Amino acid sequence: MLRLPRFKYLRPKTAREAARMAADLGPRAMFVAGGTDLFPKLKRRQFEIEALIGLDFLSRSVHHGEDETVLDAGMTLAAASSNANLRANYPGYTQAAGLVSSPPLRNAGTIGGNLCVDTRCNYYDMTYEWRKAAGFCIKKDGDICLVAPSSSRCWAVSSSDTAPVAIALGALVTLAGPDAERQLPVAALYRDDGIDYLAKQPSEVVTALRLPAASETRTAYVKLRRRGSIDFPIAGCAVAMRLEGSTVTSCRIVLSAVASHPLEAPEAAEFLIGRRIDGESVKTAAEIAARPAKPLDNADLNHFWRKRMVRMVVEQALLLANDQKRGPDG
């Protein structure tokens, strides 16, 4: 069977200590929280490291404040998705957390880990032997992209279910570096690059996710995947929207699994401002939102079909958000 490589396991007690270890070791080390994505990738030699820096010191609580709700990054996806307060205030977020993979993986995987989850590609998420036979790709050990050989970049797909909702909500992450802590909008955490997909310093630890108060915001997440469980998204849409009466006053739409980063659709959101959510407006908004989505032949099912399905998930997410009862208007 596939075996884990040998590595050192380091157990810092604080985020700063962890960040310092990471800064010292550079690319020879990685952080591990739930490990649900990391360990299989180590077995497949997609990551080659000498040390893992354990993040089990991270706390796992939710702190409800007036202006924001802070989720400690060590919280498991299962805990987040079943938290009654979160479910009441951020239904889109808890839906997304509850749709990640399968129950055993949600019991181990953390909300911080899901924000940082590696981009995916079915030329990349394979064993060392398979990749060697296929010819290594640009993301690991090779120099061309096997999906788009004429392209100079990596087209691996952003596959986080929770990041699009966090972005739509305007959430921030807290990052602990070797010397200082800072906050960053989740939207600024990602880069449009299949390889260097995270914009944070490699040594920085995500310690918290800060969701702004959203008692009047309707949120929804719709995930498309082949099966009822286990699978990563092959298209997804997060919506955060406010209405006055039945008119949209603010809206953010963010797509998952259609690019190397969570893909925001500001034109579609803009189109909806001042309009009512109905069959027609939703259809137009979905068409606008789907335009920049660029699924390639590196995930499950035919990519032409996936491109068509982007419109569908956007429509569904908008309708789902619209149907929520929120705040004074609800």
Add this chain to the structure above:
Amino acid sequence: MSEPPHPGLRPDLPAGRGREFSVIGKPLPKVDAASRVTGQAVYADDILLPRTLHCRILRSPHPHARIRSIDTSAARRIPGVQAVITGADLPVKFGILPVTQDERALEHEKVRYVGDPIAAVAATDEEIAAAACDAIAVEYEVLEPVMSIDAALANPKDERIQDYGGPNNIHKLVALEFGDVENGFERADHVREDIFFFQGNTHLPMEQHSAIATYVDGKVTLWSSTQVVHYVHRALAKVLEMPMNRIRVIGAAHGGGFGGKTDPFAHEIIVAKLAMITGRPVKCTLTREEVFYAHRGRHPVLMWMRTGVTRDGRITAMHFKSALDGGAYGSYGVASTFYTGALQTVTYDIPAYRFEGCRVFTNKPPCGPKRGHGTPQPRFAIELHLEKIARELGLDPVEMKRRNFVKPMTRTVNWLRVTSCGLDECTERVMKGSGFREREHGPGRGMGFAISSYLSGAGTAIYWNDMPHSEVQIKVDRGGVTAYCGAMDIGQGSDSVLAAVVAEELGLQPKDIRLVTADTDATPIDLGSYSSRVTFMAGNAALEAARKMRALLVEAVEATGRRIDEVSFEEASMLAEARFGTLATAGSYTPPKIAGPYKGSGVGPSPAYSYSACVVDLDADPRTGLIHVNRIWIAHDVGRAINPLLVEGQVEGSVYMGLGEALMEEQTFRKGLHKWPSMLEYKSPTFLDMPDVETYLVETNDPEGPYGAKEAGQGPLLPVIPAVSAAVFDALGVWIDEVPITPEKIVEALRRKDKGEPARYGPQRFPDIPYPTTIKVEPPPKELDRAAAASI
């Protein structure tokens, strides 16, 4: 839980058909249920003997290449490496079928698919073995790969994949005609042609293949996760060039086969050879990726068929052509090819039938038998084809199919002997249960119906011989009963069936019976867990052995002037042991010689056929093509359920597997490589994708089955797949003539329908294949003659 004392031997035994049973027909848990669910069952990978070495296998990265050189020197220098072997160490070829001995445990001349084994390392741990494999330098001359049926039929750019068969990369061609097909089509009021494609898929057992071997006192012992200890035994003897009496093969606790562990495999031979070289135990457990390469799964099959019917839907003639993508080696392929044409006649009365089959070699892992072996593909085709004919004629498809059902106690046009047949009752049960006839035709909601049949064991062995197919010995001493049989329990419950049969006959409970199974040193032969043969054949052998044992007990008790039901089993057995000495009896089962008088007639005959009928209810979204299966009703004619709990398990497992094949499973390739040899990317249904299943067991009491029993492990898979496609048509009005039925195909078919094109998705053409001259076979007399019926 306290158990009532067992009642001792009943005077009315042997129980036989129609009498009251104490074990047969009772929903008892499996005899090994507790050890399975508590982790105490010892699987091959659990076996870790002192000084065990670990083996890894270097496999080809090229789909098609000649090997120029193999340099193992760097690998041998790695500390911890104890042995490195290549094809030169195991040059003898083997293969499951005597006619296709085309595999080597390690290839040193040529590789034929990505994953073909080249070299093997035994080392003190698995990581070292893996590193050593990576250090082996192989020089290749890369050849043009052949990756499709069309490419295999064409002139090869470089060289052929195998040096036998032909022309080009054709492996096997068959052409048979039974009855006067031309006349049959002339008699028809209506003739229709269709083309279908069934994509290949794999077994996906939970347990990867694993084997561990020792070499002690000049003898090899191999524990393996296999379905066929006997055939592995034979292959080891051949390749290791050792007499069979110096080799012992033991089937370890089994984590699933479904046909994927029915060939002798390279790793089994390799660990034996490495154990002989190193003098230490050597173990090899395949990675999940390697399991996809070991494969032997469902053949991709392209099918063309033409059927003539009268105005009222009676079939007058059928012509069926298949083209199988076999992968790189023979495996069971010759049999698979015949199976694509064999069983059409066992469900429908076809008075004239022509079958042309072709299997090609391609540079992919070899295909072989998967649950339903060679018959789910034509079953998909024939069920949809008849459905289309019925709709064209304005007939109710269910009614039209029913008009053509075979009758019990008949022979088919291709000489297959049908004994018990519960097709009518199975159909009625699912019709009633599902409310099929009263169903509502909402948009996007549909129901589909299909039937099927399968063998209860192949009528002929894999290698020609006149010996029994299954043998059982029973030993009774000091009141204890042990049954010995070569049968391999692969999770289907064959151990539980053996215990149930012996217990029933001796007036005991299954838990009272000790079992020794699947061990070539300790047990008499059973050919293996394939072709749904074990309950039927080992069951009959056990019945014979147990009845002989019971006769000894009765005789010994009656010699004391008492009746058998007046003494306990212990006392009876002690009286018998005192009277006769060692108490040992044996029973065996040899299938009747019922094959027809033509070449190729060995594939298809079975002592009995099971029958199934199925209704699928689903929602299909016209916008997305996504399918949600709401419910499945399935009726299965099992002859008699020796243990209804186990039969239901087999039926529901078959439904699950069939649904996976219908909706998502596919073994596909890109750039010469398996596209996704991983359990995450190769999609098979999860709990959340599995609908409720309503199972009906139909008992037709087969005249030859043990207590009337027939098979249950494979047949119920077959009707599910065409029923799904028929339900999609019912819901959306488009035909998906290709498996798997994925959302993208449905959306495309709907697009074509909207544009006024034919409302279907599926293959457009069937290639020209140089089939040989058709062998014409006179059909047998249709009714089984009375003498034949009485003899079974």
